[in-house]
Amino acid sequence: MNAIDLFAGCGGLSKGFMDAGFDIIVGVDNDQAALNTFAKNHNGAVSLNADLSKQETFDEIKRIAGDREIDVVIAGPPCQGFSLTGPRNFDDERNKLYLAVIEIVKQYQPKAFIIENVPGMATLYEGQIKDEILHRFKKMGYNIECKILCAADYGVPQMRKRLIFMGIRKDIGTPKFPKEKLAPENYLTCRDAVSDLPSLENDLGTEEAEYNKEPLTDYQKLMRGNCSILYNHIGTNHTQMVKDTIALVPEGGNYKDLPTGWGESRKFHMAWTRLNGNAPARTVDTGHRNLFHYQYNRVPTVRESARMQSFPDDFIFTGTKTQQSRQVGNAVPPLLGQALGEAVLSIIQENSDNEE
DSSP states (O other), X not given: OEEEEETOTTOHHHHHHHHTTOEEEEEXXXXXXXXXXXXXXXXXXXXXXXXXXXXXXXXXHHHHHTTOOOOEEEXXXXXXXXXXXXXXXXXXXXXXXXXXXXXXXXXXXOSEEEEEEOGGGGTGGGGHHHHHHHHHHHHTTEEEEEEEEEGGGGTOSBOOEEEEEEEEETTTOOOOOOOOXXXXXXXXXHHXXXXXXXXXXXXXXXXXXXXXXOOOSHHHHHHHTTOOSEESOOOOOOOHHHHHHHTXXXXXXXXXXXXXXXXXXXXXXXXXXXXXXXXXXXXXXSSOSOEEOSSSSSOOOHHHHHHHHTOOTTOOOOSOHHHHHHHHHHSXXXXXXXXXXXXXXXXXXXXXXXHO
């Protein structure tokens, strides 16, 4: 089965689909730093820096695909436009990125598609945007449903929620979302995810390093796979003031736990938040330096954030550290992607078995 990834970023969703058994033909985005990471980690898939609102991009995807059928389209379009335009203006220029996904599905008629977005999109304009998307795909011959999924339910040590649209061509079948793999009491924690990685207490680490202890959990074994080199595990050189301040925050605490007079420079909702090692991570962000390690007085490294997102250790992030953090924070967790990929694959296979 072949898939293309639109608004691919570094390719968390397509990495999950690869692990579910799909061939990724091309990843399209306009962030070259993220595409460089995508190209390094997707078995020869083409990374295409292009504008998805232009027909020539569709033509280029067609050229890259050649005579291969595009079975599945996966996409994570940004939704800025929808906060600016109401449902009556659905075809507004600012929504062109979402409209591009609809257009590409229309042109290729894949067997299935997955679109992911922020949960808030489900209730935007009292749900009218969501309803319009469902309506348009139904009109194009797809059975489509949407659901908010939590990554922690699928073995990701992070409380990340995403709105997922699953569309299945009407002649193939109907959407079935993947069953949750873990109950809340069995969620994986930050400690489960990263406690085997070097502490970096005495040095900031290097771009390529060695593991200094054995994996301590099944999840750590899964993330290491056959990897013998530790990539992207470099600490941040915080000022003494930052280190002294975060040292006063207990595990799982935030700026409200600081003594009077401390941490006055940051007073917003997420300021000076220390992860709780015994719970899944909060949503991994793009590196605003507000989320600190549960034990050490520093922000998580790119590799620690990648572990909390379920990127395996042999998935190497490229670019500056700021670019790498953004790539990790913007990605769909690969294990969630894999669960979705396996669900889609099983619906398509069930249909082909019935036809035989």
